[in-house]
Amino acid sequence: MNMTNKFHILHLWDELERAAEVGLYKRLYASDKPFHIYGVYSYPQCYYGVAFAVNATVRTNLDNFENLRELKITLTSDNLLVVLLLDPEKKDIFSALCENLISTVIDIDSETKRIKNVLDQLLRWKEMFEKSHSNELSAAEQQGLFGELVFLQKCLSRPDIDYCQVLRSWVGVDAALQDFVFDNRAVEVKTTSASNPQKVIINGERQLDETFFEKLILFHCIVAISGSEGESLPQKINEIQSIIRDDNTALALFNAKLFEVGYYERHQSLYDSRFYQIRKENFYHISDSFPRIKENELREGVSGVKYSVSLDSCNEYLIPENQIFV
Numbered sequence: 001m002n003m004t005n006k007f008h009i010l011h012l013w014d015e016l017e018r019a020a021e022v023g024l025y026k027r028l029y030a031s032d033k034p035f036h037i038y039g040v041y042s043y044p045q046c047y048y049g050v051a052f053a054v055n056a057t058v059r060t061n062l063d064n065f066e067n068l069r070e071l072k073i074t075l076t077s078d079n080l081l082v083v084l085l086l087d088p089e090k091k092d093i094f095s096a097l098c099e100n101l102i103s104t105v106i107d108i109d110s111e112t113k114r115i116k117n118v119l120d121q122l123l124r125w126k127e128m129f130e131k132s133h134s135n136e137l138s139a140a141e142q143q144g145l146f147g148e149l150v151f152l153q154k155c156l157s158r159p160d161i162d163y164c165q166v167l168r169s170w171v172g173v174d175a176a177l178q179d180f181v182f183d184n185r186a187v188e189v190k191t192t193s194a195s196n197p198q199k200v201i202i203n204g205e206r207q208l209d210e211t212f213f214e215k216l217i218l219f220h221c222i223v224a225i226s227g228s229e230g231e232s233l234p235q236k237i238n239e240i241q242s243i244i245r246d247d248n249t250a251l252a253l254f255n256a257k258l259f260e261v262g263y264y265e266r267h268q269s270l271y272d273s274r275f276y277q278i279r280k281e282n283f284y285h286i287s288d289s290f291p292r293i294k295e296n297e298l299r300e301g302v303s304g305v306k307y308s309v310s311l312d313s314c315n316e317y318l319i320p321e322n323q324i325f326v
Helices: 008-019 088-105 111-131 139-156 163-169 233-243 248-261 265-271
Strands: 023-028 037-043 047-053 071-075 080-085 180-182 185-192 199-203 215-226 275-285 306-310
Touching (some): 047 088, 111 248, 139 215
């Protein structure tokens, strides 16, 4: 199915909304799969949702999803795991979240594993929707997000680019090991400031392990932070939104990615007075003897490594920006 111009689940919701009478209605998402995923719509409440068929033998514990503010998650008598959005104003963001969830489970053959993945993702959604009413990003999280957006903007500004494909490559928001993965290539983004801008922290033995990719790049963005000079986080976000404004699917996907990373529109004023001025940008090709720890170098029983790298000794690995995708 082609979802380039519009999310498929939005099509289903529109069809269900036009035909709805009182009750919960569903329409099959894909007919070529041995299991069933549905777009669902509840009328007259105007709740949009997604549903997954569950075999009665699969254990489905929903105790963690009681009394949610913006989501309703239930298991129906005919064994459908139904996820409904209670706030129609978040329809576009929710559609992008649903598409992302469906894409991660639609090709899993094991129903037990598939439903486990769905429940794990729903736990993340629960945390995201709860946080959207309270917590703001920490200063470190804001800085890290700014650096990722700097690189994202570079990607979106390339000629003849598929915006949605680029946005789907931004996987750091999904807790992936690297921030961007393009097929068999990956980019890890590190943003530093303050007194030791050349020191970057590496989280895990696989973050700078190029074994898993044809090419692994470290993008290092050095910023100065002030209360007036440079660009704020909301300004950078507005710039990216203006680039993709004519592609509704890409715009919804971008806003959903921001939601996943913990940036909520209602908190925008909290980020208006912190400005980032880019001092330097460097791209390092991770290869050969670049100073890092690789998974196959660890002794048995050692994992979860966290360490720092001084990039001022890595100049031989510098490459120009135009070689990232070559």
